Amino acid sequence: MLDAPMIDPRELRNAFGCLPTGVTVVSMLDEAGKPTGVTVGSFTSLSMSPALCLFSIGKEQASARLFTEGAPFVVNVLSTELADLAWQFAKPLEDKCAGVDLTESLVQAPRLNDAIAHFACHAHAIHDGGDHIIVVGEILGFDHKEGDALIFYRGQMQTSAPL
Ligand SMILES: Cc1cc2nc3c(=O)[nH]c(=O)nc-3n(C[C@H](O)[C@H](O)[C@H](O)COP(=O)(O)O)c2cc1C
Incomplete structure (x- = not known):
C-alpha cells in the first residue's frame, strides 16, 4: 500500500495563496463587552x-472562543483605503480598535x-474544520456603498481594479 504523500505546510499555504481573497474585519464584543475584531x-x-x-x-x-460561545458579529468588507486596518486587526494587540471609527449595528457588535459593506449576523452554526472552526452567520441586516474592495493575493494587499 502507498503511503499518503507528505504535505509541506509552507507549500500548501503558498498554493492556497494563488487564489485571491477579499479582506474583511469581523467585529464583535469580547467577554468584557469591549469592541474587538479579527482580519x-x-x-x-x-x-x-x-x-x-x-x-x-x-x-x-x-x-475563536467568542464565536463558539455564540457572540453576534459584523462582517466589514474593507476597501483599498483601509489596508492599514487589515494589518491592525491581524495583530494580537491589547486594543485592536484604537483609532477605528466604530458605530453600533443591528446586533450586539460594533x-x-x-x-x-456590512453584514450584521447572529451565529447560525459552528462546524469543525480541522484546525479551524467554520462559522456560519445568519445575516440580519446589511448595507453597501461604492468603493474598490481590498484584495489579498500571494501574501500582499492589492487593489481590485478591473481589466
Ligand atoms: C489578509 C488576512 C486574512 C486573514 N484571514 C484569516 C482567516 O480567514 N481566518 C483566521 O483565523 N485568521 C485569518 N487571518 C489571521 C488573523 O487576522 C490574525 O491571526 C489575528 O491576529 C487573529 O486575531 P485573534 O487572535 O484576536 O482572534 C488573516 C490575516 C490577514 C492579514
Whole structure:
C-alpha cells in the first residue's frame, strides 16, 4: 500500500495563496463587552434564503472562543483605503480598535463605519474544520456603498481594479 504523500505546510499555504481573497474585519464584543475584531480573508457568501454567510477561524485564535460561545458579529468588507486596518486587526494587540471609527449595528457588535459593506449576523452554526472552526452567520441586516474592495493575493494587499 502507498503511503499518503507528505504535505509541506509552507507549500500548501503558498498554493492556497494563488487564489485571491477579499479582506474583511469581523467585529464583535469580547467577554468584557469591549469592541474587538479579527482580519478574515475566508469570508464568503453561502445562502440567499435563509441569508447566510461563512468564514473560518483558526482554533488557536483568541477570537475563536467568542464565536463558539455564540457572540453576534459584523462582517466589514474593507476597501483599498483601509489596508492599514487589515494589518491592525491581524495583530494580537491589547486594543485592536484604537483609532477605528466604530458605530453600533443591528446586533450586539460594533461595525467599522468606513467599510464598503456590512453584514450584521447572529451565529447560525459552528462546524469543525480541522484546525479551524467554520462559522456560519445568519445575516440580519446589511448595507453597501461604492468603493474598490481590498484584495489579498500571494501574501500582499492589492487593489481590485478591473481589466
Ligand atoms: C489578509 C488576512 C486574512 C486573514 N484571514 C484569516 C482567516 O480567514 N481566518 C483566521 O483565523 N485568521 C485569518 N487571518 C489571521 C488573523 O487576522 C490574525 O491571526 C489575528 O491576529 C487573529 O486575531 P485573534 O487572535 O484576536 O482572534 C488573516 C490575516 C490577514 C492579514
